[in-house]
Amino acid sequence: MFGVLLVNLGTPDAPDAPSVRRFLKQFLSDPRVVDLSPWIWKPILNGIILNTRPAKVAKLYQSIWWDEGSPLMVISQRQREKLAIELSSLYGHEVPVELGMSYGSPSLSQGLERLKAQGIDRVVVLPLYPQYSCSTVASVFDGVAGVLKSWRRLPDWRMVREYYRHPLYIRALADSVRRLWDADGKAELLLMSFHGVPLRYITEGDPYQAQCQETARLVAKDLGLGNDEWQVCFQSRFGKEEWLTPYTDELLESLPGKGVKKVDIMCPAFSADCLETLEEIAEGGKESFIHAGGEQYRVIPCLNDDDGHIRLLAELVREQSLGWQVG
Numbered sequence: 001m002f003g004v005l006l007v008n009l010g011t012p013d014a015p016d017a018p019s020v021r022r023f024l025k026q027f028l029s030d031p032r033v034v035d036l037s038p039w040i041w042k043p044i045l046n047g048i049i050l051n052t053r054p055a056k057v058a059k060l061y062q063s064i065w066w067d068e069g070s071p072l073m074v075i076s077q078r079q080r081e082k083l084a085i086e087l088s089s090l091y092g093h094e095v096p097v098e099l100g101m102s103y104g105s106p107s108l109s110q111g112l113e114r115l116k117a118q119g120i121d122r123v124v125v126l127p128l129y130p131q132y133s134c135s136t137v138a139s140v141f142d143g144v145a146g147v148l149k150s151w152r153r154l155p156d157w158r159m160v161r162e163y164y165r166h167p168l169y170i171r172a173l174a175d176s177v178r179r180l181w182d183a184d185g186k187a188e189l190l191l192m193s194f195h196g197v198p199l200r201y202i203t204e205g206d207p208y209q210a211q212c213q214e215t216a217r218l219v220a221k222d223l224g225l226g227n228d229e230w231q232v233c234f235q236s237r238f239g240k241e242e243w244l245t246p247y248t249d250e251l252l253e254s255l256p257g258k259g260v261k262k263v264d265i266m267c268p269a270f271s272a273d274c275l276e277t278l279e280e281i282a283e284g285g286k287e288s289f290i291h292a293g294g295e296q297y298r299v300i301p302c303l304n305d306d307d308g309h310i311r312l313l314a315e316l317v318r319e320q321s322l323g324w325q326v327g
């Protein structure tokens with residue numbers, strides 16, 4: 001029997017400073033995320049970042065937290081439930097789907113143990129990152145391999161590495177834009193804002209930037225947009241190093257001065273709305289744009305638990321498990 005481990009980044013257990021600190025400590029100690037030498041990084045992390053950032057970021061989490069919990073967690077649970085239903089109707093029998101987060105809970109270890117407890121010995125690991133980056137997908141690989149290090153009997157496992165140009169992904173994104181445009185017309189510019197990474201990761205071989213560009217090009221093509229009707233930008237810069245440009249915040253501040261007063265913005269690298277989309281883009285981005293003289297700023301939600309998104313995830317699982325005798 002095969003099962004699915006649905007993976008995302010993770011989120012703090014609560015929107016308070018101690019929970020955020022615990023989460024950030026685990027996240028920012030991952031050498032795939034911050035690859036600086038531990039001799040340099042550990043004193044900065046423990047001495048400065050973990051003393052100042054948690055209180056500040058906890059306030060931001062409070063501003064987006066839902067009654068049921070962190071948006072990223074609530075949406076991930078809905079994705080898990082719906083994917084399990086979709087797969088069981090596709091295969092005609094139950095296909096267990098468990099959540100595992102790279103940081104925080106439920107952990108990758110808890111997710112894998114839950115699958116094992118259901119008798120699963122073949123696992124499709126599905127990281128919810130459409131574009132490959134060493135800082136996300138490779139860290140999922142490390143995490144899963146790290147858990148399996150202590151298992152006597154390894155499951156047969158496969159991991160979806162990327163799906164940045166999968167036709168169902170492109171269509172789901174384009175449909176999410178069309179839903180807004182059919183109801184309310186289109187803006188002057190469609191911004192596709194991807195999570196950034198340090199530029200150095202790209203020069204050292206990470207294909208993330210090229211994959212983001214390709215996703216954006218395909219979405220624009222599906223929507224029939226001309227070259228001046230869409231643009232790619234990168235958000236959520238962290239630290240002093242140069243990250244991928246143009247930076248979303250700087251771009252939003254500069255657009256009204258260039259005569260662009262109405263934008264629609266979407267975040268195709270995020271499969272679920274989270275702090276980085278609900279606070280940074282929907283709240284902060286809007287404020288910057290309007291303050292700089294912009295007139296209309298609309299945010300297109302992430303794919304979340306949209307039917308088209310769930311169909312895409314089921315198809316990724318099917319493609320990955322093709323070689324297995326199902327049953």
Ligand SMILES: C=CC1=C(C)c2cc3[nH]c(cc4nc(cc5[nH]c(cc1n2)c(C)c5CCC(=O)O)C(CCC(=O)O)=C4C)c(C)c3C=C
Nearest residue numbers: 009010011012033057072133135136195197238274275276
């Ligand atoms: C060196 C730092 C970081 C890299 C590299 C990075 C890459 C990266 N992250 C995501 C997706 C998400 N990141 C989120 C939050 C977040 N990211 C960083 C830093 C790096 N990310 C931090 C420190 C944080 C926490 C918040 C903060 O302190 O600013 C989230 C949201 C989590 C939530 O709880 O809502 C997501 C999702 C991708 C896709 C990516 C590389 C491609």
Ligand SMILES: [Fe+2]
Nearest residue numbers: 009195236276
């Ligand atoms: Fe991040």
Ligand SMILES: [Fe+2]
Nearest residue numbers: 236237276280
């Ligand atoms: Fe951020």
